[in-house]
Amino acid sequence: MAAVDVIGLTAERAAAMLRAGECSSEELAGAYLERIEVFDPALHAFLHVDPEHTLAAARVQDQSGNVGLAGVPIAYKDLLSTKGVPTTAGSKILEGFIPLEDADVVARGNAAGLVSLGKTNLDEFAMGSSTEHSAYGPTRNPWDQTRVPGGSSGGSAAVVAAGLAPWSLGTDTGGSIRQPAAFCGLVGLMPTYGTVSRFGVVAFACSLEQVGPMTLTVRDCALLQQVIAGGSERDATCVGLREPIVLPEPGRLDGVRFGVPWAELEDGVDPGIRERFDASLKLATELGAELVDVELPYARHGLAAYYVIAPAEASANLSRFDGVRYGLRVDGPDLRSMVEATRSAGFGPEVKRRIMIGTYALSAGYHDAYYVQAQRVRTLIRRDFDAAFGGVDAILLPTAPTTAFPIGSRMDDPLAMYANDIFTLPVNLAGIPALSIPNGLVEGLPSGLQIIGAAHTENTLLRFGAAFEQAIGFDSVPPALRGGAA
């Protein structure tokens, strides 16, 4: 059979090919599996691939006729539970763990007929912005293999950018979908909190995180969001969508008011990023939009609030890894030494750091000064956004203040690493949606434009994103991969 050329292939196009009988799901999956075999050893974007399993699932779809999106392959971040398939969360402590159930988003993917290509690499328990904190080694950026793909959903970003999967799912707790999407030239959506079920997502910080799509195009993003969003009986915080996700068409932006928090852009943004951002603001006005200065005075405290709330929740979420019911156990003479030895050996340095911060921030005597105070800041950030959305349709910001940085360059400076999330994490604190789309290259590396909206405005964000996408005209295939030889 003729190999399908999957470089730059969108999921939307792949689905059309399947429906038209131009190829089978098995052929399509086979083409991706071949590329995975060739390219993944260098990129190290997948943690688990099982070709037999994938091809068998593809054949099932071929037999049932490939309607809608059925038969289209997908890759899942290894934070998402997959029944019967190892799920590690990028941690040694879960090595060999086999979930008893699928995460709701995986079950929805299966119901739509999506075919899993495997599980992708991530920062351990999604704690990180570079995928260097994976216990199984870092993932490399397909645009420049000396650089990080971003994180924590770095594996999910790299596989799509490298043409090893048409699309993928990531999770976003402080920017973990949007930042790697920006670093790898992809579209990534952080959905409104409570629209996508978290059941089966290995928890990092429950009040902040959502699962979301990582795709080549805005339309693919909408298509995948249609699959995964919706209420769940297994997640009490998942209230579902207020209106169905609509496939956006590119168009003009006449009458649209974009808020720009100029004050937040004054320092800490790389000049190249700023240049690309300004160019897109100009495009917006050319498409008919109006730019409005908005103030988010508490957003600058988001980093501090985030680095209390997320570790506090994480410290509790990770306490269940005690060597009793599953995962790693390091023996000890008594219970306590077993638990301490297990956790000491099973968690990496960044996870330990965050457990320590979170435990400290919740401990007697510090609880109010850290944890409660951070939640007050969270209230104020929400109020900032609410006030801003009173006058604008969406807010524009760079997704990250830099492009992808070299592997190893920030590992010794946790604060510098955390600072990469300053433009993304206020969104998680407020529980609102944000879309990151490719915003052109800076010295050969992708940058991202972030479009932030009020809760439940995904359709608006996708429409704006489609307009920018067409106007920017980004080519999502990294130069090294052009020419297509697999």
Added chain:
Amino acid sequence: MSAPWQKDGYEAVIGLEIHVQLATNSKMFCSCANQFGDEPNTNVCMVCLAHPGAMPVANSEAIRQATRVGVALGCRIPETSEFSRKQYFYPDSPKAYQISQYDQPLCAEGLFRVPGEGGFDVRLTRAHLEEDAAKMIHAGGEGGRISGSAGSIVDFNRVGTPLLEIVSEPDIRSPEDARRFLTLLRATVVAIGASECDMEKGSLRADANVSIRPIGSSEYGTKTELKNMNSFRFLERGIEAELERQLEVVLGGGTVQQETLHFDPVAGTLSSLRSKEQAHDYRYFPEPDLLPVHQTEAGLIELGSDLPELPAARFDRLVAAGLTEPTALALAVDAGLAGYLDAVATATGDLKTSANWTMGEFSAHLNGAGLSADQSPVTPERLAALIALVVDGTINQTAAKEVFGVLVEDAQATAAGVVADRNLAQVGGDDALGEIIDAVLAAHPEEVEAFKGGREQVIGFLVGQCMKQSGGRADAKALQGLLRARLNG
């Protein structure tokens, strides 16, 4: 209040913390069955095993039952309550945190009245929902004790069972009152059907906070916590023993240490459970996987109007109707018996006589047969028919007891039928009784002489003889009157 515990110038200060296992079908935060006694680790799922990615979803019925208890205990029900994580590492807590409630409990402050002579009020601090822990089976250790054991096996069947924790203020002043309070509280929870409250099965557990202070002082002394006393008697005895211990410490010039104690009911001794362990730091914070619980006023009104008569109110009603306090109290704490009595009294229109029968023959029959009121073959209607025959004078007490015995044995029998079959109708007519008296007086001339000579007590013997002659069916009162008239005449 019963006599307060006061000795050597000190008085007792006691508060209780009570855990009630709610009788729901499923667990608090997952759909596993809430039942007792299954094979280990068979009522478990991803949620109660705390697998990564598992999420809790709260049981609506547990919230409803807990709210009903709160209303019944006179608690204020706040509009919003919240679940929190209470963190501690132990294998019986698979998440290493218990989902409980912290600063926003489902039921806020309440006032619970223990009625009757020496009755008293106990303020309740709060009542909140939480999940139960797993069971640890300590293998190999001496006498099943924890330390020195060769390891333990964890059974997660019980983990996640809904618990309502009820916390009282330290308003109780004697071990006996602690028991009285718990008895009435238990009866209240059972009456509304929220729990079996079986201490032996662990569906009711009580810890006591105990301290002493100089009589008249308004400050509290250092308290100790007595854990899990698994019967009402042990609760009373454990508190008593701890008060004596504290008094001895204080009188000996020492100070009471804050610690958790275990009462050994066999030896009657107290041992420290974890004085060595550093003070707990539970690091509470709001459970991010669960959103707040909201109560509406309309919902609470509906719920309140749906409550059955509660023990304290029942006590008041029965006392007002003329029952003695002990009888009223016994009925107040036994909803089954009280309901039975109400049905009997409705049919007879005579609460006092109905209560005497219910608490007398009927209770004895239930105890003997190990039945509950609703399991007895003697339905309220059948007993009421029997009582009617007594009240209207058709039969006397002796005959009535015989009839009752038949009603127990033969579910088809009716009181009137038994009276007819066995010819038990009272001999009450003057003629019939006169014949019997004639015969008895003729047979006992010496006693008649004695009576006439002033030994009046001989009449008891003569009444007895007449009764015997009547086969026990004579109307005792009428008989006595006639006999006296004849002897004096």
Added chain:
Amino acid sequence: MSAERIELGPDEVRHVAALARLGLDDAEVAQLAGELQSILGHVATISALPIADVPPTAHSLDVAGALREDVAKPGVTREQALANAPDPTVDGFRVPPIGA
């Protein structure tokens, strides 16, 4: 990113590690003391904000939580429950002695 001075010595690090059941060696304790000091120093920039009257936000959703109907459903079998266990017995999860 101005770092306020936060006192976090080895003893405090050990205390927090004990609460979190993390076994740390001396080198880890020393390194974490430095790192936590600088991270918490940054985090402490919010502790001085005069916002004591602002209500804290624990959830970004303003709705009541969804509740579950009280219907018992089968969970997993004991074999499934024990399949991932590091030290299973026939019917349970074994843990080392509780210790003194």
